[in-house]
Every structure is written in structure tokens, then in C-alpha cells.
Amino acid sequence: MKRWLITAMLIINSGAGGAMEAEIEQWETANGSKVLFVARHELPIVDVRIAFAAGSARDGSQAGLARLTNQLVLDGTSARDAGEIARHFERYGARVSTNSGRDTAEVSLRALSEPERLDPVIDNLANALANANFPADAVARVRQQMRLGLEQAQSSPSALAEQAFAEGIYADHPYATPPGGSLESVPQLTREAVVTFHRRHYTASNATIAIVGDLETSAAKTIAEQLSGGLPVGEALAPLPEVKQPTSAQTIRVPFQAEQTHVLIGQPSVRRGDPAYYALYMGNHMLGGGGLSSLLAERMREERGLSYSSSSQVTTGARRGRFQMGTQVRNDALGEALEVLRTSLGELQTQGPSSERLEASRRNITGSFPLQLDSNRDLLGYVSSIGFYDLPHDYLQQFVDRIEALDDSSVQNALRDHLELNRMTTVLVGPEAIINAVE
Amino acid sequence: MTARNALFVLIPALIAAPSFAQSQSGVSEFTLDNGMQILVRPDHRAPVVVTQVWYRVGSSYEGRGETGLSHLFEHMMFKGTEQVPEGRFSEIISGEGGRENAFTGRDFSAYFEILAADRLPIALELEADRMANLQINDEALSTERQVVLEERRLRTDDRAEGRFAERYAAIAHPGTGYAHPIIGWADDIRGFAVSDLQSWYQQWYTPSNATLVVAGDVDPETVYDLAKTWFGDLPSRPTPAVHDPENLDPPGERRLIYRDEQTRVAQLRMGYSVPSFATTEAALDPYALLMLASVLDGGEGARLAEEMVRGSEVAAAAGAGYNPMTRLDSEFSLFGVPSDGDVEAVEAELRAQIKRLQTERISDEALERARSQLLADHLFELDSVFYQAMQLGMLETTGAGWETLDAFAQNIRALSAEDLQAAAKRYLRPEQLSVGVMLPEDQEDGS
Numbered sequence: 008m009k010r011w012l013i014t015a016m017l018i019i020n021s022g023a024g025g026a027m028e029a030e031i032e033q034w035e036t037a038n039g040s041k042v043l044f045v046a047r048h049e050l051p052i053v054d055v056r057i058a059f060a061a062g063s064a065r066d067g068s069q070a071g072l073a074r075l076t077n078q079l080v081l082d083g084t085s086a087r088d089a090g091e092i093a094r095h096f097e098r099y100g101a102r103v104s105t106n107s108g109r110d111t112a113e114v115s116l117r118a119l120s121e122p123e124r125l126d127p128v129i130d131n132l133a134n135a136l137a138n139a140n141f142p143a144d145a146v147a148r149v150r151q152q153m154r155l156g157l158e159q160a161q162s163s164p165s166a167l168a169e170q171a172f173a174e175g176i177y178a179d180h181p182y183a184t185p186p187g188g189s190l191e192s193v194p195q196l197t198r199e200a201v202v203t204f205h206r207r208h209y210t211a212s213n214a215t216i217a218i219v220g221d222l223e224t225s226a227a228k229t230i231a232e233q234l235s236g237g238l239p240v241g242e243a244l245a246p247l248p249e250v251k252q253p254t255s256a257q258t259i260r261v262p263f264q265a266e267q268t269h270v271l272i273g274q275p276s277v278r279r280g281d282p283a284y285y286a287l288y289m290g291n292h293m294l295g296g297g298g299l300s301s302l303l304a305e306r307m308r309e310e311r312g313l314s315y316s317s318s319s320q321v322t323t324g325a326r327r328g329r330f331q332m333g334t335q336v337r338n339d340a341l342g343e344a345l346e347v348l349r350t351s352l353g354e355l356q357t358q359g360p361s362s363e364r365l366e367a368s369r370r371n372i373t374g375s376f377p378l379q380l381d382s383n384r385d386l387l388g389y390v391s392s393i394g395f396y397d398l399p400h401d402y403l404q405q406f407v408d409r410i411e412a413l414d415d416s417s418v419q420n421a422l423r424d425h426l427e428l429n430r431m432t433t434v435l436v437g438p439e440a441i442i443n444a445v446e
Numbered sequence: 447m448t449a450r451n452a453l454f455v456l457i458p459a460l461i462a463a464p465s466f467a468q469s470q471s472g473v474s475e476f477t478l479d480n481g482m483q484i485l486v487r488p489d490h491r492a493p494v495v496v497t498q499v500w501y502r503v504g505s506s507y508e509g510r511g512e513t514g515l516s517h518l519f520e521h522m523m524f525k526g527t528e529q530v531p532e533g534r535f536s537e538i539i540s541g542e543g544g545r546e547n548a549f550t551g552r553d554f555s556a557y558f559e560i561l562a563a564d565r566l567p568i569a570l571e572l573e574a575d576r577m578a579n580l581q582i583n584d585e586a587l588s589t590e591r592q593v594v595l596e597e598r599r600l601r602t603d604d605r606a607e608g609r610f611a612e613r614y615a616a617i618a619h620p621g622t623g624y625a626h627p628i629i630g631w632a633d634d635i636r637g638f639a640v641s642d643l644q645s646w647y648q649q650w651y652t653p654s655n656a657t658l659v660v661a662g663d664v665d666p667e668t669v670y671d672l673a674k675t676w677f678g679d680l681p682s683r684p685t686p687a688v689h690d691p692e693n694l695d696p697p698g699e700r701r702l703i704y705r706d707e708q709t710r711v712a713q714l715r716m717g718y719s720v721p722s723f724a725t726t727e728a729a730l731d732p733y734a735l736l737m738l739a740s741v742l743d744g745g746e747g748a749r750l751a752e753e754m755v756r757g758s759e760v761a762a763a764a765g766a767g768y769n770p771m772t773r774l775d776s777e778f779s780l781f782g783v784p785s786d787g788d789v790e791a792v793e794a795e796l797r798a799q800i801k802r803l804q805t806e807r808i809s810d811e812a813l814e815r816a817r818s819q820l821l822a823d824h825l826f827e828l829d830s831v832f833y834q835a836m837q838l839g840m841l842e843t844t845g846a847g848w849e850t851l852d853a854f855a856q857n858i859r860a861l862s863a864e865d866l867q868a869a870a871k872r873y874l875r876p877e878q879l880s881v882g883v884m885l886p887e888d889q890e891d892g893s
Contacts, residue, residue: 047491049490049491050491050825050828050829051825052825052826052829088756089746089756090746090747090751090752090756091747092747093745093746093747093751094745094747094815095747096745096747097744097745097747097748097815097818097819098811098814098815098818099818099822100818100819100821100822100823101822102745102822102823102826117826118822119822119825145756148755148756148759148785151762151785152762152763152785155711155762155783155785158710158711159709159710159711161710162605162606162706162708162709162710163605164604264708265599265603265604266599266603266604267596267599267600267604297540298536298540298545299524299536300533300536300537300540305533308593309532309533309589310589311589312588312589312590312591312592312593312596313592313596314593314596315593315594315596315597315600316600335596335599335600336596337595337596337599367537367540367541370540370541370542370543371540371541371543371544372543373543374541374542374543374544374562375543375544375545376543377492377493377494377562378494378543378544378545378560378561378562380492381491381492381494381662381831382491382492382829382830382831383829384829384830
């Protein structure tokens with residue numbers, strides 16, 4: 008039996024504001040699940056998240072399969088139906104939820120920590136996960152719910168823009184697959200496909216278990232063994248292919264009758280763990296990731312009144328994430344808005360940030376770290392990602408240190424090396440005559 | 447948080463039942479000589495402090511021709527003072543590693559900062575400055591008016607759900623300040639002048655109409671001393687008397703059929719006008735309504751999911767909710783999305799569910815489950831320092847009083863199955879009901 012324990016202190020200095028500490032303990036269960044645990048005794052609650060590498064990047068040709076499987080995983084065993092499983096959680100005041108994206112499919116639990124309430128809830132969750140048998144009526148029902156969701160998304164310009172953008176920047180990579188599937192793919196998903204996907208991906212060796220809350224380590228170990236113990240050990244998954252950067256720019260136009268046009272501009276970014284991420288993160292913070300004091304908000308909103316929301320983001324994943332600028336503008340101002348977005352990025356690339364802006368961003372990023380860990384729920388999210396992506400336990404402190412070390416030219420270089428307007432996809436969702444009139 | 451000036455949307459009750467602390471809330475209350483109220487809720491888990499300034503004014507205070515004034519004014523609160531010119535507020539908070547924003551609801555306008563705990567004085571200084579010294583000029587107003595119109599397009603005009611929600615509110619709250627949208631009608635937004643905003647500021651932004659809520663890694667006495675330093679010398683003015691006529695009681699059953707050319711999926715909303723914490727005559731009734739909502743929709747195992755989504759499969763989604771934190775009467779809300787377009791069948795089953803609450807005693811098992819969930823959810827809410835402060839602000843500005851927190855668990859435990867049945871009979875009556883249906887343009891309404 009392989010067991011190991013790593014302990015590291017997570018200490019976030021908040022400038023003059025003191026420090027918060029959280030000790031991450033890590034080990035592996037008997038059948039190979041990675042476990043990360045942080046004890047927090049202030050509130051009598053426990054949060055658990057099991058993350059499987061079972062997101063839409065594993066859908067293959069069946070878009071929506073990972074999401075359908077995830078939504079069904081607590082919907083029945085041979086002994087109990089979805090309602091019985093749910094009522095058992097509810098009797099003890101526990102909350103469970105499922106969630107899936109491109110990399111991961113998760114099951115999360117929040118429960119009271121007193122053993123009389125926690126133990127039956129963990130039993131229930133372990134049993135439901137180990138014995139999920141995907142009743143045919145449940146498969147049909149959830150598939151229909153997904154189909155209706157996709158129907159309704161046709162009337163949402165932001166949903167249309169997001170789908171076109173992912174397809175545009177990821178082309179034939181699995182990240183292009185919409186996690187919710189498509190109107191064409193979802194009706195084709197079968198129970199057999201779900202069962203096969205589940206057997207392959209919901210395995211112990213493919214699971215990362217994060218636990219945060221009012222527990223001793225020994226109790227957390229018991230919980231992790233219980234949750235992991237019913238899962239097959241499983242086999243390692245093939246790595247995802249690399250994301251290729253597009254070789255040219257493109258504009259994707261999606262006609263939609265509305266008073267505003269939705270705009271997204273961007274390209275693949277870097278993968279989790281790429282050393283260039285920190286400089287890109289900071290450059291993006293100045294451009295449009297830093298709220299109302301960032302460049303895009305200033306120019307689009309405060310100076311011109313062009314939009315309510317203008318921002319940019321840079322994300323990472325197991326493979327390249329994305330960089331995107333986004334806004335919504337009244338139709339007659341679309342040309343001006345595109346000009347402002349592209350020029351603002353171009354300026355940061357060619358001239359670099361002013362030293363005032365760089366310092367302001369640095370102060371905000373490093374100073375706001377403790378804010379992001381002020382609840383058990385936030386902590387659970389961080390610990391789960393650290394485990395899933397194999398990041399060092401002191402990742403957050405390293406992050407702060409790296410931001411501290413950046414200067415204006417390193418930020419400018421990262422923006423110039425990793426972002427190129429002539430590789431970017433522009434998505435425009437708006438009235439046909441409006442979106443056809445601009446580049 | 448990337449967007450300042452979030453609207454506090456009308457339907458939180460449908461998404462999540464509001465919550466309260468289970469045990470002693472540990473709140474300290476102070477009042478300054480000028481009438482400003484201060485509430486402090488220590489939480490020492492992280493070196494963080496949440497500061498919120500709540501004003502008792504929101505869209506329900508607006509008259510005809512004034513809709514959206516509270517919200518537009520909230521945007522203008524970021525336009526600067528002599529000491530802190532436009533843009534400087536956000537720069538200072540950002541430079542201190544903080545976040546700031548504001549939101550407007552039907553019953554309140556609130557402004558907040560989240561900072562490392564030792565930086566509380568910065569937030570207090572800035573908030574006190576803009577409570578007294580705001581400058582409003584034409585140029586800033588004309589830019590911000592455009593921003594708000596864009597916000598309205600984004601949230602309402604270009605979204606089928608937004609268009610439906612606005613129409614539904616107009617029939618669900620006839621003749622009250624809840625009938626018009628928080629963001630206001632576009633015509634009204636276009637019409638406001640600097641003088642309108644100045645008089646709104648004069649009328650409502652005064653210490654005696656404000657509650658400062660501070661939650662996080664702080665000591666109550668220290669907060670009080672700091673508040674006295676920054677807000678203590680601001681003079682108070684009397685606020686206008688607020689008159690909310692009880693004009694249509696009962697309003698009678700109402701029905702909206704709205705066809706939307708872009709919606710692809712039919713939706714149903716139903717709402718009964720019911721009392722809130724602030725308007726109830728019987729103290730326990732709002733808790734009974736919370737329990738009834740939980741019996742119907744406390745989770746995936748509750749009645750609506752069990753019987754309508756899984757059992758008959760008539761609905762792809764169904765829900766119930768009740769928000770007791772409103773200044774005027776609230777709504778006991780139901781919604782449903784038909785799984786194959788049959789809105790009538792969903793409505794019939796929701797009505798049957800209400801009838802069942804009135805005619806059948808709730809089993810001990812279902813009662814215990816609803817109770818466990820409400821009590822656990824209230825404890826879970828303590829995980830968010832921000833929400834702890836929100837609760838206090840909402841309870842105060844809606845007139846319930848923050849002390850409501852301390853009675854929550856006791857009141858939930860006090861209710862019997864008979865109490866719930868009696869409340870269902872008393873409040874969930876057709877003459878209090880509004881029904882709203884949104885249909886794709888080409889679907890027959892069948893009624």
C-alpha cells in the first residue's frame with residue numbers, strides 16, 4: 008500500500024495586514040486517489056470536492072457526454088433512485104452539487120461536521136458514487152434538460168459568442184467542444200456511452216479529493232478512503248493533445264437581432280505551470296483584468312460611456328487556456344469599440360505599461376491575495392486546483408513572489424511574445440448589417 | 447469583481463432562499479449622535495474586513511417619472527468629490543489591494559469595500575467623504591447615463607428573460623413601488639438632469655438614513671471609534687416621509703401571456719403576495735413560508751423535483767422560493783419550465799402542489815428535512831464574511847431589524863406541521879396570485 012504525506016505551510020502575507028496560514032496535508036488513498044486536506048476549525052462545517060479528469064476535453068466525437076455523465080452521477084444505483092439519494096443528504100442538512108468544465112468533472116459536498124451528521128452523509132456519497140448505474144429514465148430526462156438549455160441558449164447573445172469563440176480559437180482541439188454539447192450532438196448521446204465514459208474516467212487514480220473543514224487528519228483520511236475505496240483503480244488517461252496557435256486572424260459573425268453587439272477578441276494563452284503566465288497575468292490585469300481601474304474599463308466606460316462592462320481575462324488549463332477581451336456595445340458604436348480594444352492592447356505591447364500603472368497593478372494583485380482565501384469555499388477551490396494541476400503547495404506565495412519580481416519590460420515582452428492581433432479570433436454577435444460593416 | 451454597480455436583481459428568492467445565522471449572531475450595535483447606525487460583526491478567520499454603507503433608499507422609493515433614479519445615482523457616487531476626484535476612489539482601493547463596488551435594490555442602495563483588516567480607516571474616510579461632499583456635473587452625468595443605458599440593454603432589453611421579468615413585475619406588484627424595474631424605464635433614465643440627482647442626494651444621503659456595517663477581523667469598539675472620527679461630525683437632515691399606500695388588497699388573480707420572438711423555451715412564473723418580516727402581523731408566518739418553500743424545493747429530493755421533474759416529468763425544471771427581507775409585502779414564488787412545451791400541465795401541477803400544502807398534513811419526515819436544511823444553510827452562510835454583512839444591511843433597510851438573526855433558529859424550530867398547513871391556507875390564495883407565461887412566438891398558449 009502506497010502512502011505518503013507531504014506537509015507545507017501556505018502563508019499569504021498581506022502587506023501590513025498580517026498573514027493567513029493554511030497547512031495543506033497531502034497523501035494518496037489505498038487505490039490511488041490524490042488527497043489534499045486543510046483543517047479549519049472555526050466553523051462546524053466540512054467541504055469536500057472530488058475532481059475527475061473527466062471534462063468535455065474527453066468528449067471525443069460525442070459533445071456533451073462528459074456533462075451528461077457528471078449530471079447523472081448521483082441519480083441512482085441499483086438499490087436507490089435519485090430522490091432517495093437526495094433526501095438522504097437533505098435529512099442531514101448536507102448540500103451536494105456537480106459541475107463540469109473542459110478539464111474536470113466535479114462532485115462537491117458541504118456538510119455539518121458533527122459525526123452523527125457527517126458520517127451518514129459520507130456513506131451516502133461514497134455509495135452513490137461507487138454504485139452509480141445510470142437508470143435509463145434518468146438519462147433520457149437529463150438529456151432533455153440539456154437539450155432545452157441549448158435551445159434557450161440560442162436566444163442568449165453571450166452564449167452564442169462564447170461558443171463561436173471557443174470553436175474559433177481551438178479549431179480541431181478538444182477544447183473547442185462546447186461542454187454542454189450541441190443541439191445536434193446531445194440527442195444522440197446514449198446510456199451506453201455514458202456508462203462507458205463513466206467506467207473509464209470516474210476512477211480512483213483519475214480522482215483528486217480536496218477536503219477543507221472542521222476535521223482531524225485521521226478523520227479526513229477515513230473520509231478519503233471511503234470515497235475512493237468504492238471506485239475502480241482505473242488506468243491512466245492519454246494526455247490531451249497540445250493546442251496549436253492559429254496562424255492567422257479571423258472574424259466570426261453571428262447574426263442576432265439586438266440593440267447591442269457582443270464582442271470577444273482573443274487567442275489561446277499558455278498552459279497551467281508555464282513560467283510566462285505571471286507576466287501575462289499582470290499584463291492582463293492592467294489591460295482589463297483589474298476591474299474599473301484597468302485600461303479597458305477606463306477608456307470604454309469611464310471616458311466614452313460605450314459599455315457597461317469591458318474587460319479582459321487570461322486563463323490556463325491542462326493545455327493552453329485563453330486570452331480574451333470582451334464587451335457589449337450599442338450597435339452604432341461597434342466600430343469605435345473595436346478600435347479602442349485593439350489599440351489598447353497594441354499600446355501595452357509596443358510602449359509597455361507606465362510605471363504608475365505597473366505599480367498600481369502590483370499593489371492590487373499582491374495586496375488582494377488574502378481576500379481570495381477568506382472562506383472555506385474559496386480555499387477548497389484553490390486546494391482542489393493545486394492538487395489537480397500538480398502545483399506546489401506554496402503556489403500562492405510563489406505567485407505573489409513572482410509578481411513582485413516582474414518589471415515593465417518583462418510584462419511588455421510577455422504580451423508581445425504570447426499575444427498577436429494577427430492570430431486572434433474576433434467574434435461579433437449582433438444585427439447582420441452592423442457586424443458585416445466592420446472588420 | 448469586475449463590474450461596479452450591480453443591480454440587486456428581483457428574483458433572488460427563486461434562486462436561493464435567504465439565510466440567517468443559527469446561533470447568537472455576535473453583532474454589536476452603536477448609534478452616533480447624528481443618528482447614523484453602526485453594526486459590527488467580528489469574524490477573525492482571515493485578516494480581512496468588509497465595509498458596507500447602506501442607505502434606506504431604492505427603486506421602491508421612486509415615483510412616476512423617477513424610475514431608475516436610485517440606480518443612476520449610485521453610479522454617480524463614483525464621480526468624485528473635491529478631495530477625491532473622479533477615478534481616485536477606485537485607484538486608492540485598488541492600490542491597497544482591495545475591491546469596491548455598489549449595488550441598488552428595491553429597498554436599499556449600498557456601497558462596499560473589501561480590504562486587509564488594518565486598512566478599514568481608508569474605507570471609512572472615503573465613504574464619509576462621498577456621503578457629504580459628492581460633486582455632480584453635466585459631463586459626468588451624460589457619460590454615466592450612456593453606461594446605464596448600455597447596462598439596461600445588456601440585462602433587460604436584449605434578453606428574453608429580462609423582458610419577461612419586467613413585464614411580470616408589473617402585474618405581480620400592481621400599484622406598489624415594486625412594479626417598476628430597479629434600473630428604471632429607459633425614457634426616465636434619458637430624462638434625468640443634474641438637479642434631479644442633486645435633490646436625490648440631498649433627500650436620502652444623510653447619516654441618519656444610513657447604516658454602516660463592518661464584518662471581519664475587527665474589534666467593535668475600535669470600529670465605533672473610527673466611525674465616530676470619520677462620520678461623527680457630518681450633520682444630518684430629515685428625510686422625506688415615505689408613503690406606500692395599501693391600494694389593492696387583495697389585487698385579484700392576474701395572468702400575463704407574453705410572446706417573445708427570440709425565446710425558444712416556454713417558461714412559467716407564479717407568485718402569491720405574502721407578508722415579509724417587516725409587514726407580517728404574526729411573527730412566525732414568514733418562517734412558515736420559508737418552511738413551505740423548503741418542503742416544495744429544499745433540494746433535489748423535495749416535492750417539485752421528485753414529483754414534477756422526475757415523477758410526471760412534466761417539467762424540465764421547477765422551483766419555489768420566498769424572500770422575507772423586503773420592506774413591502776413579498777412574494778411566495780413558483781416557477782416551471784415545461785419539458786415539452788406544455789405550460790398548462792406545469793401550471794396545473796404547481797397549483798395541485800399548493801392545494802396539497804393546504805389540505806394534507808406534512809409528514810414528520812418531510813418537516814424534519816425542511817427544518818434541517820434551513821438550519822444547516824443558515825450555518826453555511828457564516829462561511830462568507832461578505833454575506834454576513836449583507837444580511838445585516840438587508841434586515842435593517844427593509845425594516846425587519848438585525849435582531850431578526852438571533853431569533854431565526856428558535857422560530858424555525860417552533861413550527862409544527864399544523865402551523866405550515868394553516869399558513870398555506872391563509873396566504874396561498876388565488877386572489878393573491880399572479881401567473882406569468884412566456885412563450886415562443888409560434889407556440890399556441892392553449893388557454
